[in-house]
Structure formats: structure tokens, C-alpha cells
Amino acid sequence: MYVLRNLSSFDIPELVPYRTLRRQFDHLGRGFFVAEGEKVVRRLIETSFEIQSVLLPPKWQAEYEELLAKRSENVDLFVATVESIEDLAAVSIFQSVLAVARVPTPTSMTALLELPSPRLLLALDHITNAENVGAVIRSAVALGAQAVLVGGGTCHPYLRRAVRASMGSIFQIPYLPSDDLARSLLRLRAAGVRTLAAHPGRDSRELGECSLASDVCVVLGAEGPGISEAVLAACEVHAAIPMRAGVDSLNVAAAAAAFFYEADRQRRRR
Numbered sequence: 001m002y003v004l005r006n007l008s009s010f011d012i013p014e015l016v017p018y019r020t021l022r023r024q025f026d027h028l029g030r031g032f033f034v035a036e037g038e039k040v041v042r043r044l045i046e047t048s049f050e051i052q053s054v055l056l057p058p059k060w061q062a063e064y065e066e067l068l069a070k071r072s073e074n075v076d077l078f079v080a081t082v083e084s085i086e087d088l089a090a091v092s093i094f095q096s097v098l099a100v101a102r103v104p105t106p107t108s109m110t111a112l113l114e115l116p117s118p119r120l121l122l123a124l125d126h127i128t129n130a131e132n133v134g135a136v137i138r139s140a141v142a143l144g145a146q147a148v149l150v151g152g153g154t155c156h157p158y159l160r161r162a163v164r165a166s167m168g169s170i171f172q173i174p175y176l177p178s179d180d181l182a183r184s185l186l187r188l189r190a191a192g193v194r195t196l197a198a199h200p201g202r203d204s205r206e207l208g209e210c211s212l213a214s215d216v217c218v219v220l221g222a223e224g225p226g227i228s229e230a231v232l233a234a235c236e237v238h239a240a241i242p243m244r245a246g247v248d249s250l251n252v253a254a255a256a257a258a259f260f261y262e263a264d265r266q267r268r269r270r
Contacts, residue, residue, distance in 0.1 A: 001068070001069065001071055001072070001073065001074050001075070002054075002065065002068035002069065002071065002074065002075045002076070002077045003074050003075070003076055003077065004065075004077050004079070005053075005076050005077060005078050007078055007079070007080055007084075010080075010084070010088050014052075014053055014076055014078075015055075015078070015088065017032060017034055017052075017053075017100045018034070018055055018085075018088055018089055018098055018100070019088055019089070019090075021034060021089050021090070021091055021160060022090070022091070024130075024159045024160050024161070025159075027160070028103060028156055028158060028159065031102055031103055032052065032100055032101060032102055032103060033100075033101060033103050033158040033159070033160060033163060034098060034099070034100055034160045034163075035098065035099045035100075035101060035160075035163055035164075035168070036093060036094060036097070036098055036160060036163070036164045037094045037095055037097060037164055037167075038060065038095045038097045039167060039168065040163065040164060040167060040168040041054065041056075041064075041097050041098065041099045042067065042168075043167075043168030043171055044099055044101055044168060044171060045064075045067050045068065045071065045099075047171045049101045049102060049104055049171065050073065050101060050102040051071065051073070051075050051099060051100070051101045051102075052075070052076065052100045052101060052102070053075060053076035053077070053078060053099065053100050054068065054075060054076070054077050054078065054097075054098070054099045054100075055078040055079075055080065055085060055088075055097075055098045055099070056077075056078075056079060056080075056085075056096065056097045056098070057079070057080065057081060057082045057085065057096050057097075058079055058081070060097060061077075061079050064077065065077065082096045085098070094164075103158045104158075106174070106175055106176055106177055107147060107174035107175065107176050108176070109176065109184065109187060111174070112147050112149075112174070112176055113188075113191050113193075115146045115147060116146075117214075117215055118213060118214050118215050118216075118267065119146060119193060119215040119216070119217075120144050120145050120146055120212075120216060120218075120260070120263055120267075121145065121146060121147050121148070121149065121188070121193065121216070121217035121218070122136070122137070122140045122145045122147070122148040122149070122217070122218055122220070122256070122260075123148070123149040123151060123178075123181060123184075123185065123195075123217050123218070123219040123220070123231075124136065124148065124149065124150055124151055124154040124219075124220055124221075125151045125153070125154065125181055125219060125220065125221040125222070125227050125228055125231045126151065126152075126153035126154060126221060126222045126225065126227075126228060127153075127154045127155065127220065127221065127222050127252060128153065128154070128155055128222065129155070129222075130155045130159045130160075130161035130162040130165065131161055131162070131164075131165040132165075132223075132251070132252050132253055133154065133155055133157055133159075133162045133165070133166075134157070134161065134162035134163060134164060134165025134166035134167075134169075134170065135165045135166070135252075135253035135256075136220060136252055136253050136256040137157060137162075137166045137169050137170050137173065138165065138166045138167055138169040138253075139253055139256045139257040139260055140169075140173075140218075140256055140260050141166075141169040141170075141172050141173050142169065142260075143257070143260035143261055143263065143264040144260065144263065144264050144267070145173060145218075145260060146173070146174075147173060147174045147175070147176060148173055148174075148175045148176070149175075149176050149178050149181065149184055149185075149217070150175055150176065150177045150178065151178050151181030151184075151231070152178065152179045152180070152181065156177075157170050157175050158170065181219075181231050181234075182228075182230040182231050182233065182234040183234075185217065185219065185231065185234040185235060186234050188217050189234070189236060192215055193215040193216065193217050194211075194214065194215060194216040194217070194236055194237065195216075195217050195219060195234060195235040195236050195237070196210060196212070196216055196217065196218050196219065196235060196236065196237045196238075196239055196259075197219045197221075197227050197231070197232055197235035197237070197238045197239065198218065198219065198220050198221070198227070198239060198240070198241075198255055198256075198259055199221075199226060199227055199232060199235075199238040199239070199240065200240040200241075200249065201238055201240070203238060204238040204239055204240040205237065205238070205239050205240070206239070206240060206241075206242050207239045207240065207241050207242070207258065207259065207262050208242075208262065210237055210239045210262075211266070212259075212262055212263035212266045212267070213263075213266040213267050213269075213270045216263065218256075218259045218260065218263070219231060219235055220252055220255065220256055220259075221252075222252070223249065223251065223252050239259075241255060241258050241259075
């Protein structure tokens with residue numbers, strides 16, 4: 001269901017999240033996030049997440065009224081011109097379609113270990129760029145990842161820019177924040193999940209030589225410093241993507257696509 005709200009004024013409390021798009025961390029502190037872009041908002045509406053409001057230009061109104069009519073809760077629907085939306089947000093918004101929703105509750109380690117086998121998990125270590133976090137999650141979900149562990153130092157996957165870069169893929173995967181990622185990985189190992197670090201070290205094995213068909217958690221770190229020493233020590237295997245001379249690294253999202261493609265390829269062959 002939805003409630004069509006007439007905008008006689010843009011100075012109303014319900015529009016504050018749209019007026020403060022640059023304050024992403026403040027949004028998370030209040031338990032909500034902003035979805036941006038037509039496809040992302042559409043995918044949000046298809047979830048069971050609690051949606052508070054949608055803001056869009058008239059060209060999308062009829063289509064979104066039909067989508068929102070299927071929701072169980074009342075969602076505020078605000079319609080305004082593209083120019084008004086951009087003035088309100090003070091930033092350029094792709095397609096001028098936005099929505100505000102509650103951040104979903106994180107999963108638990110117990111629930112993560114109850115996922116069906118063969119498990120395919122993602123762990124992120126000190127990745128501070130929100131676009132990279134979103135792009136990594138997009139690749140991982142497309143290739144079968146079932147959950148993501150978000151280590152300390154990694155930005156929250158429900159920051160607006162991360163949600164946008166994931167193209168809504170974050171909505172499809174449970175996430176587990178971990179203040180001590182090394183300890184979480186050791187717990188996975190104790191439960192029979194292989195922990196594999198994407199790390200181009202001298203002792204690393206080539207990715208194609210690693211077995212990814214059984215339970216495995218792929219660990220990715222920031223592009224500059226890479227995976228921290230404590231997290232590396234907690235990983236059972238270190239693996240690297242073989243590359244031509246003169247290139248020693250890939251963007252973390254590209255590396256994620258390579259690792260999860262290899263995992264998916266091995267599982268389909270099996």
C-alpha cells in the first residue's frame with residue numbers, strides 16, 4: 001500500500017533523509033538507509049524490508065503506484081519534478097528515484113553456519129571505499145555468494161554509495177559485522193569452512209589450483225595495504241590471480257569477480 005503525499009512544502013520531517021544525502025553515517029546511526037536509482041529502488045520494493053518512503057518524478061508515478069500497492073505497509077509516495085528533487089538533495093541523482101528504508105538486522109554466526117552446503121561466503125577486511133564494497137558484493141552475489149562478513153575497518157554495506165554500487169544486490173545477501181574478523185574466520189575453520197585469502201604473496205597458490213567446490217570463505221582486503229596480518233594468519237590458503245608482467249594487482253571488485261567466478265565454475269563442473 002502507499003499514501004500519495006502532496007508536496008506543498010519541502011520542509012517537512014519525512015524529507016530530511018533526502019535533504020541530507022551526504023550524511024550517510026548519520027543515516028545509519030538512525031537505522032535507515034537511502035536507495036538511489038530506478039533499478040535499485042525497484043529491487044528494494046521487491047524485498048520484505050521496511051520501506052518508509054519513495055521520492056520520484058512524475059514519469060515514474062503510475063508504475064511505482066502499481067508496485068507499492070502490493071506492499072503490506074503504508075509507504076509515503078512523494079512526487080516532484082527532477083529539478084525539485086535535485087535541489088532538495090543538493091546532489092545529482094541518477095534517474096531522480098530515491099527511497100528510504102530501515103537497515104535490515106544483521107545475521108548471526110549460527111545462522112551463517114546453517115546455510116546449505118557447499119557454502120560460499122565473502123569476507124571483507126578494511127575496505128573503506130563504499131563503491132568498492134558495493135561492487136564486490138554485486139559480483140559475489142551474481143556468482144553465488146550466500147553471506148558477507150564485514151570486518152572492522154570496512155565501511156557498512158548499507159551506506160548509500162555502497163547500496164548504489166551493488167545495484168541492489170546487497171538486498172539479496174545477509175551480512176554479519178565482525179569486530180574481530182580473524183576470530184570469526186577461525187570459527188569458520190573450526191566448523192569446516194575453508195578460509196581463502198586473495199593475497200598475491202610469494203607463497204600463494206594460483207587461483208585455478210585451489211579447491212573452491214566445498215565450503216569456502218573468500219577473504220578480500222583493501223587494494224593498497226591488502227589483507228591485515230592477523231586476518232592472513234587466520235586463513236588456511238592464500239591464493240593469487242596469475243597476471244601478465246607489469247601488472248601486479250587488480251581493483252578489488254575485479255578480483256572478487258575472478259575468485260567467485262572460479263568458485264562457481266568449479267561447483268557447476270562438480
